[in-house]
Amino acid sequence: MNRRVTLSDVASKAGVSVATASAVLSGKAGQSIRVSDSRRRVVLRAASSLGYVPNAAAQHLKTGDDNHIIAVFTYENIFPSDPRSEYYLFFAGIQQEAEREGYDILILNNWGQDKSRSSRIRLASGAIMIGVMRDDEHIVSLMKQDYPLVFVGRREIGHGRPVHCVTFGYEEAVDSLVEILSRRFDRIAYVSSSLSAAEPSEDKSAYLHAACKRRSITVVDIPISDSVTPSDATSVISAGAVIFDRFFILDLFTPIFQERGIYPGHGIFGAVLEDDWPGTHGEWTAWENRRLELGSLSARHLISFLSGSREEQGIVPIPILESESTRGL
Amino acid sequence: MNRRVTLSDVASKAGVSVATASAVLSGKAGQSIRVSDSRRRVVLRAASSLGYVPNAAAQHLKTGDDNHIIAVFTYENIFPSDPRSEYYLFFAGIQQEAEREGYDILILNNWGQDKSRSSRIRLASGAIMIGVMRDDEHIVSLMKQDYPLVFVGRREIGHGRPVHCVTFGYEEAVDSLVEILSRRFDRIAYVSSSLSAAEPSEDKSAYLHAACKRRSITVVDIPISDSVTPSDATSVISAGAVIFDRFFILDLFTPIFQERGIYPGHGIFGAVLEDDWPGTHGEWTAWENRRLELGSLSARHLISFLSGSREEQGIVPIPILESESTRGL
DNA sequence: CTGAAAGCGCTTACAG
């Protein structure tokens, strides 16, 4: 392979110093360095005849400027051959926003395995983390140095440090939901899983309790593990209104509802506090799928972080949809 | 923002030279530098307490090693929010292969607009180009320096230089197709567009002519521009067997076929010499959609290029599928 | 108007 053409190759071919060549080629001629028109032309000609391409990494090393690269990482695979991936829309949103703002994207494929992972993330000016974190050791060491990091979804790994994340506007959405249910019910069952510790659900739960309290509605808390007991089912059905924390929890109840001949809008009302990304739970969907927007926002948030903003959270409002499980209330 | 922790910060905290710190931290202690166990521990402790993260760009600048980044670029938007994009599967294949081989991916979003585009591509060790090229000035200057570049699809922009590309195995596939058609027909109409200069089709045409010659089959060449004349239609139908260069050409004929009451397998047989990526032309589809495999191969090809291979082409075989338009022959 | 020099953060012969 031919050695790459460097600035000093261009300079010596043009018979000028590297300083002059640099000034001309980086378009900065005129700042602290001025170059005569004749010389500038010579440099330009030398560069193009040699096919000079600047080494962006070296430029960045020297200047320390934002290199206009956003890293995206996750432990999951965002590009399965089936494009209906859980994370695809987040990614698409990030990509669109990055493109709009003139940023490139570095996909960190090997974050999971590689030991030198934290150093690879530093090739970018900042990073966006999608999905569940299995291990935060490297993340924490990046955060220690205020490395610009934005999480998609609520995170609490700060160890006291601020954590930048973008989330759906669950607080407002839960409030609207409770408002709707309160038209007919004064008790709401809340079924959550003791297992799903991956994504913190305490805040969703808190929003729900607060919204119910404001309207003097009783919350019947039903924590379940991996299966539903008859008494769980009875509590839910007798309340008439139910909020499930996650879709997989709803799925545990569905056969029971069928067995008892009740279905969304007939004998049971409510919603699930999770965005319906696979689009398979239409009757229970509570709000629009705005994953694309959340992805975009994460990129916008990171970019404004890079230009000095210290804002910690970004929120994407999630408008309530009418579905079978809330219709007619 | 805190200044990033550098190697020399670690060294001075540990009370050793940067050389020693480097040797320990890069795991190279033992090569030309040996470090006592006690000192190595001191360095390790200093690094972790400071949260040291090496600057991968600086490392790469110094060593010149493969930095394990593959750039992917295109003039199109490869990530529309509708994931059924023309390029999605290529990209998914690249990503999977890169992940398998321990490479990260740099998506060059702004290749189209930015002036400094060629320099951004150099942030990666090599690059894969997907889609149509509108302008090759920058590409040529990269090729001049033997920058590792692989095209997905046939390209001829070498200016005499070797062009690395991966393609579907059209030669073999066309031969199989002709073999099937030859069971009943001794003439085949070949309809190509004089407009579609974007992707070179001369080789497909050559494969077809060669395959027909081997079997003493006559090729009736029908070049069309953007519409079909009655005589074009008559030629095709009287031949009974037809090969369309592209799907959009087939689409021009479909209403005519319907008008005359003939349809694939009844009155007309044949195929289209384009892979059916949108999956919307089932009756005429000639072979499996192997875009994922072609994407993978492009990455594999680039990676072996990076480790010294000089192979120019890579080919993904495309097994023939039976469809309405060839059934019963 | 132009060039020599320092330095970005790292690694690696080389000399102690």
Place this chain on the structure above:
DNA sequence: CTGAAAGCGCTTACAG
């Protein structure tokens, strides 16, 4: 066993 020094390709005060 350890460190001083050169250098990767660039930019930018600074001095002519």
